Amino acid sequence: xxxxxxxxxxxxxxxxxxxxxxxxxxxxxxxxxxxxxxxxxxxxxxxxxxxxxxxxxxxxxxxxxxxxxxxxxxxxxxxxxxxxxxxxxxxxxxxxxxxxxxxxxxxxxxxxxxxxxxxxxxxxxxxxxxxxxxxxxxxxxxxxxxxxxxxxxxxxxxxxxxxxxxxxxxxxxxxxxxxxxxxxxxxxxxxxxxxxxxxxxxxxxxxxxxxxxxxxxxxxxxxxxxxxx
Amino acid sequence: xxxxxxxxxxxxxxxxxxxxxxxxxxxxxxxxxxxxxxxxxxxxxxxxxxxxxxxxxxxxxxxxxxxxxxxxxxxxxxxxxxxxxxxxxxxxxxxxxxxxxxxxxxxxxxxxxxxxxxxxxxxxxxxxxxxxxxxxxxxxxxxxxxxxxxxxxxxxxxxxxxxxxxxxxxxxxxxxxxxxxxxxxxxxxxxxxxxxxxxxxxxxxxxxxxxxxxxxxxxxxxxxxxxxx
DNA sequence: CGACAAAATATTGTCTACAGTATTCTTTTT
DNA sequence: AAAAAGAATACTGTAGACAATATTTTGTCG
Numbered sequence: 300x301x302x303x304x305x306x307x308x309x310x311x312x313x314x315x316x317x318x319x320x321x322x323x324x325x326x327x328x329x330x331x332x333x334x335x336x337x338x339x340x341x342x343x344x345x346x347x348x349x350x351x352x353x354x355x356x357x358x359x360x361x362x363x364x365x366x367x368x369x370x371x372x373x374x375x376x377x378x379x380x381x382x383x384x385x386x387x388x389x390x391x392x393x394x395x396x397x398x399x400x401x402x403x404x405x406x407x408x409x410x411x412x413x414x415x416x417x418x419x420x421x422x423x424x425x426x427x428x429x430x431x432x433x434x435x436x437x438x439x440x441x442x443x444x445x446x447x448x449x450x451x452x453x454x455x456x457x458x459x460x461x462x463x464x465x466x467x468x469x470x471x472x473x474x475x476x477x478x479x480x481x482x483x484x485x486x487x488x489x490x491x492x493x494x495x496x497x498x499x500x501x502x503x504x505x506x507x508x509x510x511x512x513x514x515x516x517x518x519x520x521x522x523x524x525x526x527x528x
Numbered sequence: 529x530x531x532x533x534x535x536x537x538x539x540x541x542x543x544x545x546x547x548x549x550x551x552x553x554x555x556x557x558x559x560x561x562x563x564x565x566x567x568x569x570x571x572x573x574x575x576x577x578x579x580x581x582x583x584x585x586x587x588x589x590x591x592x593x594x595x596x597x598x599x600x601x602x603x604x605x606x607x608x609x610x611x612x613x614x615x616x617x618x619x620x621x622x623x624x625x626x627x628x629x630x631x632x633x634x635x636x637x638x639x640x641x642x643x644x645x646x647x648x649x650x651x652x653x654x655x656x657x658x659x660x661x662x663x664x665x666x667x668x669x670x671x672x673x674x675x676x677x678x679x680x681x682x683x684x685x686x687x688x689x690x691x692x693x694x695x696x697x698x699x700x701x702x703x704x705x706x707x708x709x710x711x712x713x714x715x716x717x718x719x720x721x722x723x724x725x726x727x728x729x730x731x732x733x734x735x736x737x738x739x740x741x742x743x744x745x746x747x748x749x750x751x752x753x754x755x756x757x
Numbered sequence: 758c759g760a761c762a763a764a765a766t767a768t769t770g771t772c773t774a775c776a777g778t779a780t781t782c783t784t785t786t787t
Numbered sequence: 788a789a790a791a792a793g794a795a796t797a798c799t800g801t802a803g804a805c806a807a808t809a810t811t812t813t814g815t816c817g
Contacts (some may be wrong), residue, residue: 367593773803
């Protein structure tokens with residue numbers, strides 16, 4: 300049952316204008332990524348509709364989209380279930396993410412502007428400050444912003460869109476192991492900036508590959524540790 | 529009820545029509561890729577519904593999915609329009625496709641089984657026959673099957689799904705220039721098989737990269753030619 | 758004759774209702 | 788008492804209706 304364990308006050312509010320389906324989509328995505336809706340849980344359309352104060356239709360359309368993006372599984376005549384990630388799938392996502400990010404770094408080295416490099420530097424500084432201040436949320440946010448900026452500099456919208464989806468799902472799968480690698484991660488970011496500034500595609504590619512591999516190893520390390528508990 | 533002598537659960541469920549939205553989705557995708565619905569065209573829900581003999585609801589759900597997959601643009605309060613590919617976007621898709629296919633080749637070299645190599649050989653032979661017989665459709669089909677098999681051998685479902693989507697869109701964008709590179713393309717396929725058989729990841733990667741680059745060049749060549757007409 | 762305004766039309770967005778199907782509970786039979 | 792058949796329930800799938808909004812047409816004024 301859905302109503303169990305859902306804080307009614309924490310439900311994202313739907314205020315902004317625009318199509319209802321969009322806001323329902325965002326609300327549901329938030330509920331899923333925040334684990335208010337847990338993997339495997341059966342999502343009953345009428346429950347969600349009532350919860351969000353809309354009819355079933357916008358909910359259905361939101362669920363359709365969440366389905367094609369891999370957040371929920373839509374079993375015919377049975378309904379929507381929050382997707383349950385497997386070990387294999389999580390690892391495959393990391394592989395794909397590494398691939399996309401690496402290519403983005405290479406393209407960024409080829410196309411970056413001085414303004415772009417400046418923005419990267421600022422984001423890096425912000426991240427380093429956050430690490431020093433030990434503010435986990437700020438570190439995570441700065442990290443995401445940094446990678447997003449690299450992706451933006453790559454100038455490939457198709458690549459960016461795929462990466463955005465993969466990234467969000469990776470973050471979801473691995474939130475239980477809340478990864479923070481500390482200052483080392485930002486030293487690698489600095490290296491990457493230098494490579495991009497030097498227009499050295501090979502170096503940028505190599506550095507990003509190593510960086511994502513480190514992050515991946517960090518994920519698995521934490522995952523293994525929680526496994527043993 | 530007539531006693532069939534079989535337990536209820538063991539009766540294999542005969543192929544049901546399945547959800548209408550699925551068939552509507554497939555029908556619309558076919559109409560788009562076949563260019564019966566042209567880029568930029570306004571898709572009126574009631575017209576499509578009438579055309580397919582269903583109500584607006586399944587049509588809407590199909591359009592939602594087509595939207596998230598990039599086939600149609602959904603402008604709020606205005607409706608669905610068949611996506612209009614730009615020159616930039618088409619090229620970006622080719623870049624991403626090359627990236628995904630190259631990684632797939634590398635992974636295939638790492639994981640391929642002897643049965644898999646056998647299947648690749650058969651598909652290659654089929655393609656070569658089709659080239660000799662000058663059967664364009666068969667060549668295209670064999671080519672798609674070959675690449676799909678490589679992707680399958682890579683053993684990464686996430687990568688495969690992304691590649692499938694990107695591939696189909698690439699094919700759509702470039703159908704006007706119906707590309708056939710002839711036997712050279714299949715010589716490259718043979719090289720790739722050898723590299724995979726040798727478990728040589730670097731070689732497989734390099735060959736697939738070159739292969740997709742050749743195909744890309746072929747696309748642009750044809751596109752430039754039609755441009756000038 | 759052209760530009761602007763207002764009504765008319767067309768189309769999407771949302772809600773409600775009903776039909777089809779899977780699941781659960783109850784009853785019956787061995 | 789256990790298993791199977793049957794009824795009851797719950798939920799999804801689809802359809803149709805109504806409301807909101809954009810577009811087009813028409814009419815009017817400068």
